[in-house]
Amino acid sequence: MKSQPKSLSNLFNIHIRKIYHSQGSVMIEIENLTKKFDSLTAVDTLSLHVNEGEVFGFLGPNGAGKTTTVRMLCCLISKTSGNARISGYEIGNKEDSLKIRKIIGLVPDNVGLSEHLSAYDNLDFYGKIYDLTNDQRKESIQRFLEMLGLWEKRNVSVGTFSKGMKQKLAIARALIHDPQVLFLDEPTSNLDPEAAKTVRDFILELKKQKKTIFLNTHNLDEAQRICDRIGILNTNLLTTGTPEDLELAVRSRRTVIELEQVTDEVLKSLQKLSLTNLTVESNKIMFDTSDLDKKIWTVVAAIVLAGGHVNIVNVVGSTLEDVYLKLVGENK
Numbered sequence: 001m002k003s004q005p006k007s008l009s010n011l012f013n014i015h016i017r018k019i020y021h022s023q024g025s026v027m028i029e030i031e032n033l034t035k036k037f038d039s040l041t042a043v044d045t046l047s048l049h050v051n052e053g054e055v056f057g058f059l060g061p062n063g064a065g066k067t068t069t070v071r072m073l074c075c076l077i078s079k080t081s082g083n084a085r086i087s088g089y090e091i092g093n094k095e096d097s098l099k100i101r102k103i104i105g106l107v108p109d110n111v112g113l114s115e116h117l118s119a120y121d122n123l124d125f126y127g128k129i130y131d132l133t134n135d136q137r138k139e140s141i142q143r144f145l146e147m148l149g150l151w152e153k154r155n156v157s158v159g160t161f162s163k164g165m166k167q168k169l170a171i172a173r174a175l176i177h178d179p180q181v182l183f184l185d186e187p188t189s190n191l192d193p194e195a196a197k198t199v200r201d202f203i204l205e206l207k208k209q210k211k212t213i214f215l216n217t218h219n220l221d222e223a224q225r226i227c228d229r230i231g232i233l234n235t236n237l238l239t240t241g242t243p244e245d246l247e248l249a250v251r252s253r254r255t256v257i258e259l260e261q262v263t264d265e266v267l268k269s270l271q272k273l274s275l276t277n278l279t280v281e282s283n284k285i286m287f288d289t290s291d292l293d294k295k296i297w298t299v300v301a302a303i304v305l306a307g308g309h310v311n312i313v314n315v316v317g318s319t320l321e322d323v324y325l326k327l328v329g330e331n332k
């Protein structure tokens, strides 16, 4: 049989897939992705990547464009411009979209289960959509329902389930075909703390299985606890980094040194060090710290040489919340 001539875009696509698979590291790559709804730009030139096996937290206030991004990546809505690839497959390309759908799972913001069906039948229905055999469905459904503590409730109709139980079932449904990438859109919002913890623990369990997880959230604490890296979105991407990177980046950390007494000699010697934003409050001196180790010990040495007695040295401030509020506040 004569082989079909390959279009340039086809060749390009194959080339990209090769790079991806040989590196085995980048699972989601987004370049200048933009979505406009008429005159409203919901997502503006977003560029980021997520590595295989990573839990990526996508943080942002309501209306930031998190759901819109996920819906584009899951091929549920079209992009306006830019590119995104999942495991090398291009969103917006018809053939690739079908492949993307097979390797991703989505827990949408509105859970959307069939309330009149039982937990088991909800999962069975999805298993059939993904062409799983009877045996595969039986095995997966039992495994997930047991893992999530819902096996005893398998024959109960979902309409009677609590929010937490429904959310867990929605996660099981998104995993029924064993996808490589899982998108979760605010999976713990509206859950009580205990149910939220079960969901978070389950996400960490999936991470152990090397699943790539893209987690939309506006819960900073959650992002900090379970994400390897975080992106902060407010239509534009404001920053990305590990939770620790982001905290350090705002450089709002203050070193607080508590002395027995802040004497004139101590103050004089500190003034020579040209510390940023040096302040004194009763027996405490405080200054901004960017180059943590070096500066603290230079300062402590200067205090001791000036005859001062140091009681406690502390570094305070700059939590992920500070970073978030600063960035989102500046970019309103």
Ligand SMILES: Nc1ncnc2c1ncn2[C@@H]1O[C@H](COP(=O)(O)OP(=O)(O)O)[C@@H](O)[C@H]1O
Residues within 6 Å of the ligand: 037, 040, 041, 042, 060, 061, 062, 063, 064, 065, 066, 067, 068, 069
């Ligand atoms: N289908 C749509 N039609 C028009 N505007 C939309 C649509 N979907 C989302 N938007 C708008 O796009 C912006 C981003 O929304 P969304 O992605 O839902 O944000 P988030 O999930 O971060 O809260 C909002 O201003 C929202 O009103």
Ligand SMILES: [Mg+2]
Residues within 6 Å of the ligand: 066, 067, 068, 109, 185
């Ligand atoms: Mg949303």
